[in-house]
Amino acid sequence: xxxxxxxxxxxxxxxxxxxxxxxxxxxxxxxxxxxxxxxxxxxxxxxxxxxxxxxxxxxxxxxxxxxxxxxxxxxxxxxxxxxxxxxxxxxxxxxxxxxxxxxxxxxxxxxxxxxxxxxxxxxxxxxxxxxxxxxxxxxxxxxxxxxxxxxxxxxxxxxxxxxxxxxxxxxxxxxxxxxxxxxxxxxxxxxxxxxxxxxxxxxxxxxxxxxxxxxxxxxxxxxxxxxxxxxxxxxxxxxxxxxxxxxxxxxxxxxxxxxxxxxxxxxxxxxxxxxxxxxxxxxxxxxxxxxxxxxxxxxxxxxxxxxxxxxxxxxxxxxxxxxxxxxxxxxxxxxxxxxxxxxxxxx
Amino acid sequence: xxxxxxxxxxxxxxxxxxxxxxxxxxxxxxxxxxxxxxxxxxxxxxxxxxxxxxxxxxxxxxxxxxxxxxxxxxxxxxxxxxxxxxxxxxxxxxxxxxxxxxxxxxxxxxxxxxxxxxxxxxxxxxxxxxxxxxxxxxxxxxxxxxxxxxxxxxxxxxxxxxxxxxxxxxxxxxxxxxxxxxxxxxxxxxxxxxxxxxxxxxxxxxxxxxxxxxxxxxxxxxxxxxxxxxxxx
Numbered sequence: 281x282x283x284x285x286x287x288x289x290x291x292x293x294x295x296x297x298x299x300x301x302x303x304x305x306x307x308x309x310x311x312x313x314x315x316x317x318x319x320x321x322x323x324x325x326x327x328x329x330x331x332x333x334x335x336x337x338x339x340x341x342x343x344x345x346x347x348x349x350x351x352x353x354x355x356x357x358x359x360x361x362x363x364x365x366x367x368x369x370x371x372x373x374x375x376x377x378x379x380x381x382x383x384x385x386x387x388x389x390x391x392x393x394x395x396x397x398x399x400x401x402x403x404x405x406x407x408x409x410x411x412x413x414x415x416x417x418x419x420x421x422x423x424x425x426x427x428x429x430x431x432x433x434x435x436x437x438x439x440x441x442x443x444x445x446x447x448x449x450x451x452x453x454x455x456x457x458x459x460x461x462x463x464x465x466x467x468x469x470x471x472x473x474x475x476x477x478x479x480x481x482x483x484x485x486x487x488x489x490x491x492x493x494x495x496x497x498x499x500x501x502x503x504x505x506x507x508x509x510x511x512x513x514x515x516x517x518x519x520x521x522x523x524x525x526x527x528x529x530x531x532x533x534x535x536x537x538x539x540x541x542x543x544x545x546x547x548x549x550x551x552x553x554x555x556x557x558x559x560x561x562x563x564x565x566x567x568x569x570x571x572x573x574x575x576x577x578x579x580x581x582x583x584x585x586x587x588x589x590x591x592x593x594x595x596x597x598x599x600x601x602x603x604x605x606x607x608x609x610x611x612x613x614x615x616x617x618x619x620x621x622x623x624x625x626x627x
Numbered sequence: 628x629x630x631x632x633x634x635x636x637x638x639x640x641x642x643x644x645x646x647x648x649x650x651x652x653x654x655x656x657x658x659x660x661x662x663x664x665x666x667x668x669x670x671x672x673x674x675x676x677x678x679x680x681x682x683x684x685x686x687x688x689x690x691x692x693x694x695x696x697x698x699x700x701x702x703x704x705x706x707x708x709x710x711x712x713x714x715x716x717x718x719x720x721x722x723x724x725x726x727x728x729x730x731x732x733x734x735x736x737x738x739x740x741x742x743x744x745x746x747x748x749x750x751x752x753x754x755x756x757x758x759x760x761x762x763x764x765x766x767x768x769x770x771x772x773x774x775x776x777x778x779x780x781x782x783x784x785x786x787x788x789x790x791x792x793x794x795x796x797x798x799x800x801x802x803x804x805x806x807x808x809x810x811x812x813x814x815x816x817x818x819x820x821x822x823x824x825x826x827x828x829x830x831x832x833x834x835x836x837x838x839x840x841x842x843x844x845x846x847x848x849x850x851x852x853x854x855x856x857x858x859x860x
Binding site for chain 2: 353357360363368369372384387390400483484557598599600603607611612615
């Protein structure tokens with residue numbers, strides 16, 4: 281628990297009692313616990329695993345962290361698709377390290393979700409059964425090497441824009457996991473940008489490959505921020521709980537403003553004829569973009585994207601084909617914990 | 628620098644095979660571990676190939692017959708047991724080899740000193756899994772035994788002389804047999820007793836004779852680079 285956390289459980293009033301945690305909260309009436317929780321959130325204190333929290337807050341966090349963890353491990357697939365074909369050893373090393381980072385992010389996030397009482401196995405079962413989602417962006421295919429760069433620049437760029445505010449999320453373990461993840465993601469984003477720069481400045485064929493990738497990944501990247509604010513199912517409550525800090529549309533606007541000058545630096549064109557600077561937008565002006573095809577977003581979300589079935593099938597296959605390995609590790613651990621070596625009983 | 632090619636190709640090819648696991652590993656921790664080993668080996672390959680020439684030209688523009696890796700490292704991943712058996716056999720050879728090289732003053736000493744620490748971990752990882760698969764369930768035991776048996780014939784080649792290496796690999800053979808034998812015994816597995824070399828098909832990788840799957844592996848690895856002659860990436 282952090283120093284701030286005592287107040288989150290027992291309420292700020294009892295924070296000085298020197299007994300942070302659940303003990304004080306357990307004896308309080310439900311209204312008092314809710315009030316203490318709300319006060320802790322309002323005071324920007326971190327909620328920690330042993331603190332009392334509303335059931336709906338817990339459920340929202342589990343849903344979001346699971347979806348985030350699933351996105352990391354499903355997101356390995358489109359990029360791993362190019363590990364064996366990376367065109368230089370340097371690029372191969374960068375890509376392998378990146379895919380490995382994603383597995384690591386999955387581990388942190390499943391562990392963070394576990395602090396809320398939901399284990400990794402249960403969450404994976406839900407993913408495999410299609411009962412929990414992952415980011416729809418990974419249902420698009422990586423067709424050329426340039427897609428690896430476009431994912432780094434745009435997809436990781438969008439992810440960072442979404443995730444940096446999560447470093448201040450009210451739930452402590454999630455916020456701390458995000459600090460580490462965001463550092464690595466920003467590294468990935470720069471690597472993707474640099475990969476595209478090499479292609480853009482390379483041969484005409486390489487330049488065309490880079491432009492084609494940006495053409496295909498731009499709109500799906502904008503969709504990563506989720507539906508417009510007036511249609512977002514979970515946003516209002518998450519904002520109140522300080523799980524979410526900025527609205528979908530606000531984050532999308534920031535992302536577009538960041539990308540436009542970067543695309544210019546790359547010598548690549550963003551595929552939106554309506555994209556233009558509006559000096560009257562917001563306080564300092566901002567970009568206007570053309571309409572997003574939300575019908576496509578909904579279709580991919582519902583399972584009708586190009587790779588939805590393929591991604592889940594590969595994940596399930598890896599899990600099912602690995603069952604005997606996990607069983608062996610468990611049997612070995614049980615056998616050696618019990619101090620007996622007879623292998624006959626193990627099976 | 629045929630020795631640099633031999634060691635560099637071993638590391639390059641095994642790294643590539645391990646990289647094929649990405650997204651397919653049996654458990655998330657192994658996604659991290661297998662990628663870690665693949666990255667270590669790729670790092671070693673880059674240093675070693677650079678001693679022999681341009682790393683990308685050597686990796687992407689040589690034909691199959693010009694590769695000098697042992698046949699063991701090019702064997703397909705198979706199931707997880709095959710991957711672990713391949714790693715156990717290879718790391719149990721690479722670790723003492725690198726330690727010998729590190730103790731000398733040849734061109735490989737600096738790389739070998741650093742890489743030996745990495746390989747120490749690879750060997751530990753392979754041993755830990757050999758114990759768990761061998762002494763886990765009936766199924767895992769049977770799979771691990773099959774994997775150890777199937778790859779056994781590729782292990783004799785590890786101890787053939789390599790020109791310019793400065794270390795005689797044959798001197799490592801008895802230690803390797805003890806090391807592998809000890810972990811297989813603890814894992815309740817039987818040390819295979821078939822031939823470990825002899826037929827040309829099992830043991831001429833250093834002379835550029837490889838197994839059939841290696842050509843397809845290279846075709847995939849080299850395709851993009853070769854499709855854009857002279858391009859920078």
